[in-house]
Amino acid sequence: MRVTVKPTVCIGAGQCVLVAPEVFDQDDDGVARLVDEAPAHQLHPDVRLAAARCPVEAIRVVET
Incomplete structure (x- = not known):
């Protein structure tokens, strides 16, 4: 798995950090x-x- 974040799209909702603080x-x-x-x-x-x-949808997940 590869993960990317588009910082110009992110609005700072923080859901990613709440769910996966080891990654975000x-x-x-x-x-x-x-x-x-x-x-x-x-x-x-x-x-x-x-x-x-x-x-x-600022987070992109690509399965490798």
């Missing part, structure tokens, strides 16, 4: 940033849920 964080402006672009297999369900909960 927020900068001082609340914009999501990745902590881990290729998360461990056990985190994949959380990452998919975070992407699904993003209200502006």
Whole structure:
């Protein structure tokens, strides 16, 4: 799995950080940033849920 975040699209809702804090964080402006672009297999369900909960679809998940 590869994960990307579009910072110009992110509105800082923080759902990704709530669901997968091992993979996502927020900068001082609340914009999501990745902590881990290729998360461990056990985190994949959380990452998919975070992407699904993003209200502006700023998170992209590519299965590898």
